[in-house]
Amino acid sequence: MGYGRYITIRLLNALLVLALVTLLVSVLFTKVAEEDIRSTIQEQINLKLRSNPELQRQLAADPAKLQEWYQREYNRLIHVYELDKPFWVRVVQRTKDTLTLNFGNTKSPIFGETAVSKIISKAIPRTVILFTTAQIFVIFIGLLLGVKAAQMAGSFLDRGVSIVAMVTSSIPMWWFGMISILIFSFKMGWFPSGGMTSMPPKEGVAYYLDVLYHMVLPVTTIVFVLFGGWAWTTRNIMIGTMQEDFIMAARAKGVPERKVIYGHALRASAPPIVTMTIFSLLGSIGGAIITESVFNWPGMGRLYWTALQQNETRLLMGVTFVTVALYLIAMIIADLAYGYLDPRVKVGASQQT
Amino acid sequence: MRWVDVKASMKEFWFEFKRQKGGLFGLVLLFLLIVTALGAPYITEPDIPKKWGQYWEGNPTTVPPVWYNYFTTKKLAPHEILTSNDLTIVSEGEDIGGGMKYYGFEFTYENNYDTPPSDIIIRNIGVKLTDLNSPAQIIITLVRPDGVKIELLNTDLREGSIYQLAKDGKVRNTVFRWASEFEDPQKIAESGETLKSTMDTMRVIFAKAQEGILTNPEALKGTYTFQVDIFTFKEGDQIDLSNTEIVLSGRTYGLMGTDYKARDLWAGLVWGTRVSLTVGVTVAVLTVLIGIFYGVTSAYLGGWKDEFMQRVNEFWASIPTLPILILLGAAFKGHVSLWTIVFLMVAFYWTGIAKVARSMALQIKEQTYVEAAIALGAGTGRIIFKHIMPQIMPYAFAAMALNVPGAVLTEASLSFLGLGDPTAVTWGQILYDAQTQSATINGYWWWVIPPGLAITLVAFTFVLIGISLDRVLNPRLKRL
Numbered sequence: 001m002g003y004g005r006y007i008t009i010r011l012l013n014a015l016l017v018l019a020l021v022t023l024l025v026s027v028l029f030t031k032v033a034e035e036d037i038r039s040t041i042q043e044q045i046n047l048k049l050r051s052n053p054e055l056q057r058q059l060a061a062d063p064a065k066l067q068e069w070y071q072r073e074y075n076r077l078i079h080v081y082e083l084d085k086p087f088w089v090r091v092v093q094r095t096k097d098t099l100t101l102n103f104g105n106t107k108s109p110i111f112g113e114t115a116v117s118k119i120i121s122k123a124i125p126r127t128v129i130l131f132t133t134a135q136i137f138v139i140f141i142g143l144l145l146g147v148k149a150a151q152m153a154g155s156f157l158d159r160g161v162s163i164v165a166m167v168t169s170s171i172p173m174w175w176f177g178m179i180s181i182l183i184f185s186f187k188m189g190w191f192p193s194g195g196m197t198s199m200p201p202k203e204g205v206a207y208y209l210d211v212l213y214h215m216v217l218p219v220t221t222i223v224f225v226l227f228g229g230w231a232w233t234t235r236n237i238m239i240g241t242m243q244e245d246f247i248m249a250a251r252a253k254g255v256p257e258r259k260v261i262y263g264h265a266l267r268a269s270a271p272p273i274v275t276m277t278i279f280s281l282l283g284s285i286g287g288a289i290i291t292e293s294v295f296n297w298p299g300m301g302r303l304y305w306t307a308l309q310q311n312e313t314r315l316l317m318g319v320t321f322v323t324v325a326l327y328l329i330a331m332i333i334a335d336l337a338y339g340y341l342d343p344r345v346k347v348g349a350s351q352q353t
Numbered sequence: 354m355r356w357v358d359v360k361a362s363m364k365e366f367w368f369e370f371k372r373q374k375g376g377l378f379g380l381v382l383l384f385l386l387i388v389t390a391l392g393a394p395y396i397t398e399p400d401i402p403k404k405w406g407q408y409w410e411g412n413p414t415t416v417p418p419v420w421y422n423y424f425t426t427k428k429l430a431p432h433e434i435l436t437s438n439d440l441t442i443v444s445e446g447e448d449i450g451g452g453m454k455y456y457g458f459e460f461t462y463e464n465n466y467d468t469p470p471s472d473i474i475i476r477n478i479g480v481k482l483t484d485l486n487s488p489a490q491i492i493i494t495l496v497r498p499d500g501v502k503i504e505l506l507n508t509d510l511r512e513g514s515i516y517q518l519a520k521d522g523k524v525r526n527t528v529f530r531w532a533s534e535f536e537d538p539q540k541i542a543e544s545g546e547t548l549k550s551t552m553d554t555m556r557v558i559f560a561k562a563q564e565g566i567l568t569n570p571e572a573l574k575g576t577y578t579f580q581v582d583i584f585t586f587k588e589g590d591q592i593d594l595s596n597t598e599i600v601l602s603g604r605t606y607g608l609m610g611t612d613y614k615a616r617d618l619w620a621g622l623v624w625g626t627r628v629s630l631t632v633g634v635t636v637a638v639l640t641v642l643i644g645i646f647y648g649v650t651s652a653y654l655g656g657w658k659d660e661f662m663q664r665v666n667e668f669w670a671s672i673p674t675l676p677i678l679i680l681l682g683a684a685f686k687g688h689v690s691l692w693t694i695v696f697l698m699v700a701f702y703w704t705g706i707a708k709v710a711r712s713m714a715l716q717i718k719e720q721t722y723v724e725a726a727i728a729l730g731a732g733t734g735r736i737i738f739k740h741i742m743p744q745i746m747p748y749a750f751a752a753m754a755l756n757v758p759g760a761v762l763t764e765a766s767l768s769f770l771g772l773g774d775p776t777a778v779t780w781g782q783i784l785y786d787a788q789t790q791s792a793t794i795n796g797y798w799w800w801v802i803p804p805g806l807a808i809t810l811v812a813f814t815f816v817l818i819g820i821s822l823d824r825v826l827n828p829r830l831k832r833l
Contacts, residue, residue, distance in 0.1 A: 013664075013667070013668065016668070017668055017672060021672055021677070025677075025680055028680060028681065028684040029680075029684065031684065032683070032684050166375075166813060166816045166817065166820065167809075167813060169758070169812075169816065170758055170762075170808075170809045170810075170811075170812035170813035170816055171805070171809045171812075172762055172765055172766065172769075172805060172808055172809070174766070174769060175765075175784060175801075175804075175805035175808065175809075176805070178784070178787070178788065178792075178793045178801050178805070179801065179802065179805065181793040181794070182793045182796065182798055182801055182802075185793075185794075186793060186794060186795075186796045187796070193793070193794050289675060289676070289679070289766075289770075290766055290769055290770060293788075294788065304676075304679060304770075305770065307683075308679070308683055308770060308771065308772070309771075311683075313683075316680065316683060319676075320676045320677075320679075320680055323673060323676045324672070324673055324676060327673040
């Protein structure tokens with residue numbers, strides 16, 4: 001099977017997943033939103049009655065008339081909100097809307113916007129700035145330490161990397177964020193406790209410096225929790241590669257050790273490492289959902305938190321859709337890169353076992 | 354495989370495992386965690402989960418643990434409850450004529466602290482009145498170490514009356530009037546009202562009578578005596594002091610302090626072990642079993658069935674877990690039971706293990722003894738369970754241990770988002786409360802650090818065990 005056909009199948013698969021996940025989520029949220037809308041309708045009718053003394057006087061005299069008026073109003077609003085349509089029609093409608101990025105509006109403004117798509121497009125770059133910066137540090141430190149540890153397997157550094165990896169991978173990242181706020185923001189007062197800028201935001205160059213200043217604590221937290229695991233995985237991959245015959249051959253040929261490590265071994269270990277990199281870079285867009293809310297960083301993670309707290313179903317729906325879509329894109333890119341980098345890998349349906 | 358073989362291989366395995374220091378340490382930690390989880394009702398109280406959602410009446414809110422005093426120069430008063438045994442009864446219904454009776458008791462408080470209790474609560478005085486319109490009278494007088502006597506409160510006593518001295522307006526007035534005599538008159542004239550409204554009544558009561566008593570009270574150490582006099586006016590009125598309690602609301606509390614609902618965080622920590630271990634282990638065991646079953650079946654069946662099962666697996670694996678879990682939690686409006694969470698995690702986590710199990714089963718399938726068994730006419734079930742499964746089981750144990758941390762962290766994360774089981778006591782929920790109440794910004798470290806450490810400890814325990822198992826079972830890593 002050719003590479004092109006593989007890509008097509010992979011894309012179709014991703015689209016199918018996306019559509020099905022959206023459908024599933026739509027089922028859930030059409031159900032949730034229904035209760036929400038019913039209570040809104042009640043409120044609106046009551047409000048209408050209360051704000052109209054003339055109507056009140058008219059209807060107070062005759063309970064049957066009140067009943068009738070109430071029913072008429074109720075039916076009208078049910079129709080306006082399309083609750084009179086069957087459940088599945090609404091689900092399909094919602095799925096279609098979501099798939100065409102037509103997310104609707106939130107009940108109250110978030111980041112100064114009510115259109116969900118605008119809110120999300122404001123949030124994504126902020127998340128990218130924070131997590132991509134952090135991931136670059138993580139990858140750099142992780143690779144460096146991992147390669148060194150693999151080179152000196154069994155050494156003090158190697159053991160240290162293993163222990164740090166075990167401990168940090170057991171720490172909830174958001175909790176570590178809370179601790180660093182407690183220590184460095186509350187006790188020491190070195191860094192701000194949250195947010196992306198000072199209030200009110202500064203102007204010009206000072207603005208960017210301010211953002212950098214606000215990034216220090218979250219970036220440090222993310223790097224601290226993740227670099228150990230990265231180093232450890234890199235080490236394991238490298239050690240696996242260094243036991244292979246071609247490394248021995250290279251050494252026997254008299255290739256300098258530095259070149260053996262960085263030229264031969266690291267290059268051969270590249271595919272899984274690149275996959276890891278793509279995953280963590282793209283995955284970080286929706287990832288670390290909770291860490292952002294701890295640091296009050298106004299990105300995708302905080303949106304999740306806000307949507308949950310304020311029961312903004314449309315926003316929740318939109319954020320989830322975007323997150324899932326980005327995740328699927330990351331998977332495809334990672335798969336393609338893997339197949340491209342490592343000719344030994346026979347990917348997809350062509351895999352004969 | 355016969356039983357003797359199992360025993361022999363177990364023995365061999367244990368011999369190898371014993372050399373893994375990390376693994377042994379992990380086992381010790383696991384043992385301690387299990388003891389804590391099982392012993393939770395005995396270590397704390399048995400009804401903690403039932404009362405966890407409520408406000409804990411009588412406890413101080415958001416105070417640090419008692420041992421905090423070892424690290425500070427200013428000593429904080431601990432939480433104390435005096436029962437009737439600690440009271441000195443002066444009179445139990447002495448008839449003083451005209452149908453009036455007099456009851457009296459005293460209690461003393463040794464103040465050795467720089468910061469005195471935050472409140473003194475007198476409760477559970479058993480009062481039986483014949484006429485509800487003529488209540489009994491209660492007078493609370495304080496005798497300070499410097500000999501000063503202050504009548505703090507003179508008020509009605511009815512059935513179920515509770516006196517919270519620090520929160521009582523009358524007490525505040527009395528104490529302020531007394532303390533103003535020592536304060537700079539000009540200051541009183543200028544900002545008397547502000548001083549009065551911001552005054553910490555208890556600190557003033559327990560302070561040296563000198564200038565600055567209102568603005569910067571300095572603790573007067575020594576013995577404080579509280580005299581409580583009660584008068585009844587009707588013939589049949591009865592006072593029973595045997596259940597009376599005096600709560601000296603602490604500035605510190607227990608082993609781990611309290612949160613905003615005055616809950617004892619130590620109890621929450623101990624009980625949280627149960628949820629964490631149960632969820633972690635259940636999810637890990639179930640995912641691994643399902644994953645292995647799926648993988649092995651797929652490998653064994655082969656052909657288009659295998660192909661189909663693998664596509665299903667890939668499809669399922671490409672659904673991102675956490676967003677979906679969050680959504681489901683939101684759809685259930687935060688009333689997800691613990692078992693639903695377990696079910697959802699299992700539903701999403703088995704895919705990776707199924708992949709590995711399949712590739713292992715494919716290798717085993719090609720072994721000659723399996724071919725021989727097939728040739729001899731062994732059934733599908735027999736081959737899977739007798740020949741393939743035992744080979745995969747060691748891997749399964751390592752996978753189980755390695756899967757626990759993920760499950761523990763995910764459960765904690767969901768609880769932290771406020772999507773956990775509201776009826777369960779979990780560490781994630783304690784941290785959720787801490788986050789919503791801005792514990793970090795207020796510096797309530799005892800509310801934030803211990804639960805996170807506990808989560809980390811559980812995850813770390815299983816990482817240690819899992820990696821050691823992996824080292825023993827995976828020969829490629831063992832060589833290093």
